[in-house]
Amino acid sequence: xxxxxxxxxxxxxxxxxxxxxxxxxxxxxxxxxxxxxxxxxxxxxxxxxxxxxxxxxxxxxxxxxxxxxxxxxxxxxxxxxxxxxxxxx
Numbered sequence: 001x002x003x004x005x006x007x008x009x010x011x012x013x014x015x016x017x018x019x020x021x022x023x024x025x026x027x028x029x030x031x032x033x034x035x036x037x038x039x040x041x042x043x044x045x046x047x048x049x050x051x052x053x054x055x056x057x058x059x060x061x062x063x064x065x066x067x068x069x070x071x072x073x074x075x076x077x078x079x080x081x082x083x084x085x086x087x088x089x
Contacts, residue, residue, distance in 0.1 A: 027041070
């Protein structure tokens with residue numbers, strides 16, 4: 001959700017990705033199911049972030065899969081307890 005900002009020497013929030021993360025949390029709160037949330041993410045064509053190494057090797061974004069359920073579960077649980085406003089940019 002953050003991108004390097006070489007001119008500032010730090011990471012900055014990527015607003016588009018932050019909005020997508022908030023939407024993922026919202027989907028989970030609506031469906032109350034990780035499987036349904038994951039299915040909706042697939043339907044929307046959402047993928048993980050693509051990135052390039054310092055040696056210019058690119059890594060394409062992959063689809064979220066069942067292996068990411070633990071990550072989603074821990075973060076969606078936090079979103080539910082703190083509310084989505086906690087993740088606002």
